[in-house]
Amino acid sequence: MLNNISIKIYRDILHENNSIARENKSLLKNKMIKMFNLIGSPGAGKTSLLEGLNKHLLNKKIRFAVLEGDVETTRDSERLDKLGIKVSQLLTGGSCHLEASLIHQALNDLDLSAIKLIFVENVGNMVCPAEFDLGEDAKIAVLSVTEGEDKPIKYPLLFHEAKAVIITKTDLLPHLKYDLDSTIGFIHEINSKIKIFQVSALMDRGILDFCEWIINY
Amino acid sequence: MLLSLLSLLFKIYSCCIFVFKNVNFLIYLIFIIIYWCFLKIQKEYLIFNLFKEVKMHEFSICTSLINIINSEIKNIFLKSNYNEKNTSIKKINIKIGSLRQVIPEYLKFAYRTLTIDSYLFGSELNIDIIPLKISCNNCGYTGEIPFNKYVCVKCNSISIDITNGKELFIESIEIEENN
Numbered sequence: 001m002l003n004n005i006s007i008k009i010y011r012d013i014l015h016e017n018n019s020i021a022r023e024n025k026s027l028l029k030n031k032m033i034k035m036f037n038l039i040g041s042p043g044a045g046k047t048s049l050l051e052g053l054n055k056h057l058l059n060k061k062i063r064f065a066v067l068e069g070d071v072e073t074t075r076d077s078e079r080l081d082k083l084g085i086k087v088s089q090l091l092t093g094g095s096c097h098l099e100a101s102l103i104h105q106a107l108n109d110l111d112l113s114a115i116k117l118i119f120v121e122n123v124g125n126m127v128c129p130a131e132f133d134l135g136e137d138a139k140i141a142v143l144s145v146t147e148g149e150d151k152p153i154k155y156p157l158l159f160h161e162a163k164a165v166i167i168t169k170t171d172l173l174p175h176l177k178y179d180l181d182s183t184i185g186f187i188h189e190i191n192s193k194i195k196i197f198q199v200s201a202l203m204d205r206g207i208l209d210f211c212e213w214i215i216n217y
Numbered sequence: 218m219l220l221s222l223l224s225l226l227f228k229i230y231s232c233c234i235f236v237f238k239n240v241n242f243l244i245y246l247i248f249i250i251i252y253w254c255f256l257k258i259q260k261e262y263l264i265f266n267l268f269k270e271v272k273m274h275e276f277s278i279c280t281s282l283i284n285i286i287n288s289e290i291k292n293i294f295l296k297s298n299y300n301e302k303n304t305s306i307k308k309i310n311i312k313i314g315s316l317r318q319v320i321p322e323y324l325k326f327a328y329r330t331l332t333i334d335s336y337l338f339g340s341e342l343n344i345d346i347i348p349l350k351i352s353c354n355n356c357g358y359t360g361e362i363p364f365n366k367y368v369c370v371k372c373n374s375i376s377i378d379i380t381n382g383k384e385l386f387i388e389s390i391e392i393e394e395n396n
Contacts, residue, residue: 007293010387190367192376
């Protein structure tokens with residue numbers, strides 16, 4: 001005779017990741033550090049945005065560190081290191097996103113006494129990184145004008161979770177057939193409270209606004 | 218090694234012909250051996266190449282899913298008189314919101330791969346996708362909306378709160394008692 005038993009458990013599947021994320025968050029709160037998680041597709045301009053931010057944060061005498069997530073190679077860290085930015089490289093070795101445990105290790109190795117801000121540059125991908133909380137204060141979506149206008153509704157979770165969207169490479173707009181208003185419309189459809197910044201890291205446009213938003217967050 | 222295996226097969230083959238007067242039994246045996254080798258190879262190959270190197274989010278989710286199931290089952294066995302021998306796990310029911318963009322086939326594939334050779338192997342992963350639901354701040358509508366059109370279906374307002382669609386949890390485990 002066979003007996004079937006069904007046992008209700010109702011447990012969060014990402015429980016382990018979320019509890020490490022909460023640990024990271026309380027660690028950073030104690031040290032009065034704000035952490036931002038930059039998420040965008042490969043080539044969206046995440047590293048360039050950080051290069052652009054560096055100048056403004058230096059002017060304001062705010063020290064920051066970057067946790068650089070990459071699948072392979074340390075090229076992005078080398079770019080930031082040249083500018084004198086404090087970088088920790090996180091190589092995921094094939095994984096498409098960063099998880100809270102990796103960030104936890106990086107935070108333990110980092111000298112947290114001198115810095116006020118941490119930027120996590122996630123692996124170039126818009127699906128998986130949105131799924132995993134790292135203990136950040138805010139997720140920030142990075143979207144370039146060379147991508148499609150409908151990106152926000154193709155990757156709804158990211159734009160729903162993010163507190164701000166950075167539209168990058170706006171200096172290219174005169175040369176492109178790109179409808180910026182429709183992008184903004186799509187973003188607002190998913191998240192009506194989100195803050196939108198239009199920047200060009202190359203021409204140093206709009207970065208200061210974003211910089212001030214971060215400081216006052 | 219190979220020679221002794223061949224001679225063993227030949228002995229079984231001649232026995233079969235002698236006892237059963239047919240070779241069906243031998244064919245079954247060969248199939249079982251091939252299947253067993255396949256499982257061994259699959260485990261080494263898949264876990265190395267897919268899990269360790271190409272870890273998509275389905276694999277990460279599946280790893281924590283299996284950890285939770287194992288700890289829950291351990292708990293159940295501690296509190297009751299069931300154990301690994303008198304039961305088998307039949308089904309795991311999980312619920313995933315459609316906003317999570319988890320592909321059920323990938324998750325099932327990850328589950329099969331990661332449970333090979335474990336107590337959970339052979340159990341079914343039943344994935345329930347929860348549709349996107351909103352509550353409208355403008356007209357008060359609550360209910361489902363179609364995927365990729367994030368406005369209120371009644372008044373077209375964009376001032377909406379997403380109430381369902383972000384779930385990711387295990388609902389229940391179904392255990393079968395073997396007497």
